[in-house]
Amino acid sequence: MAERFDRGRAGTGAEARKDRIPRSRAWTAPVRAMTRILNADGSQQPSAVSTPDRTAVVDCALYIDGVRQTGDWDYAEALAQAQQRRDAFVWLGLHQPGLAEMTSIAASYGLHELAVEDAVKAEQRPKLERFGEVSFLVLRTARYVAHGELTENSEVVETGQVLLFIGPQFVISVRHGDACRLAPVRADLESSRELLAQGPWAVAYAITDRVVDLYLEVSDRVEDDLDTLETQVFGRQAHGRIQRIYQMKRELVEFKRAVVPLQRPLMTLTAQINREVPGEIRRYFRDVQDHLTRTVEQVNSYDDLLNSILQARLAQVTVEQNNDMRKIAAWAAIAAVWTAIAGIYGMNFDVMPETKWTYGYPVVLALMLGSSLVLYRMFRRNGWL
Numbered sequence: 001m002a003e004r005f006d007r008g009r010a011g012t013g014a015e016a017r018k019d020r021i022p023r024s025r026a027w028t029a030p031v032r033a034m035t036r037i038l039n040a041d042g043s044q045q046p047s048a049v050s051t052p053d054r055t056a057v058v059d060c061a062l063y064i065d066g067v068r069q070t071g072d073w074d075y076a077e078a079l080a081q082a083q084q085r086r087d088a089f090v091w092l093g094l095h096q097p098g099l100a101e102m103t104s105i106a107a108s109y110g111l112h113e114l115a116v117e118d119a120v121k122a123e124q125r126p127k128l129e130r131f132g133e134v135s136f137l138v139l140r141t142a143r144y145v146a147h148g149e150l151t152e153n154s155e156v157v158e159t160g161q162v163l164l165f166i167g168p169q170f171v172i173s174v175r176h177g178d179a180c181r182l183a184p185v186r187a188d189l190e191s192s193r194e195l196l197a198q199g200p201w202a203v204a205y206a207i208t209d210r211v212v213d214l215y216l217e218v219s220d221r222v223e224d225d226l227d228t229l230e231t232q233v234f235g236r237q238a239h240g241r242i243q244r245i246y247q248m249k250r251e252l253v254e255f256k257r258a259v260v261p262l263q264r265p266l267m268t269l270t271a272q273i274n275r276e277v278p279g280e281i282r283r284y285f286r287d288v289q290d291h292l293t294r295t296v297e298q299v300n301s302y303d304d305l306l307n308s309i310l311q312a313r314l315a316q317v318t319v320e321q322n323n324d325m326r327k328i329a330a331w332a333a334i335a336a337v338w339t340a341i342a343g344i345y346g347m348n349f350d351v352m353p354e355t356k357w358t359y360g361y362p363v364v365l366a367l368m369l370g371s372s373l374v375l376y377r378m379f380r381r382n383g384w385l
Helices: 014-018 023-041 075-082 099-109 113-121 183-190 200-234 242-270 279-345 360-381
Strands: 057-064 088-095 127-131 134-144 157-166 170-176
Touching: 057 075, 057 183, 075 088, 075 099, 088 099, 088 200, 099 113, 099 170, 113 127, 113 134, 113 157, 127 242, 134 200, 134 242, 157 200, 157 242, 170 200, 183 200, 200 242, 200 279, 242 279, 279 360
Parallel strands: 088 170
Antiparallel strands: 057 088, 127 134, 134 157, 157 170
């Protein structure tokens, strides 16, 4: 395997200089992208070389033949060293970079202005685009938010984004949010020299694999919440509130937006006609695609289950309302007997039956009570009370 994917060590001198990224386009395109973003926000235009107050660089490492080189590397210096060898590449990790810093990085690495804009705003759905020799992969991350009880305002799924710039001798990971941390991914890769020696696409695979593994974890935990909702709705004492079901529905929709669109980029990465990704890494991506397919199937089944739970709960509410109306109608019928008899004797006519009789009043009361008891037993027997 090492022989099959040997990148060689002869990429020095004129041959290495030929592989360098052109600088004229690299310096101007990202600056124009940043200018457009700033003008849209209505803020002042920063200098492309201004130093931000907070650095977004989490880690910058130079790898040669799958081995991390010692020392603290500046991203521009690391790229210059990597371009002198064919078996070397740079992995630059960023966390929510600012405009000025992303402009400087984009200028050094020759990133396209459209991709730079997407990396700063981080409002993209999963996709894979190609800009010259650089591939731009967008991933939506997700993690489960633990909660004691599902309420109308519970946050079940937290999402973020990871954007990857994959070049011939570099990979830049831009992370937004804390749904997926990449430090464990880097540590695992650095312990697997054979895989890391495959180059930047090995890093892209490892990050994608981590994101999809988190999808599976979220899916399993969401299933537990759905089981709880189902028990509340279909139990003997049904008390599942519709607001909770709607909240779960909203959280599932957010999770679905992260999972489902990733299918197309992975299909592109695993296609046989894709020559940018090494063959061995394509096989790894197929394993990730299988996991993603399983997650998509689970999410779709959860969506159908939630719809069924919601419809069942609405039907239960309708039945409960009908039962309440029947109870109200039954008690109203019982009260109507008293109202009718009292209304007749309240008309104050001179000739009224039993008005002069000594036992007339208790007899009428007994008639009212007797009629009420008969109606109560009838309604109770028919299930109205």
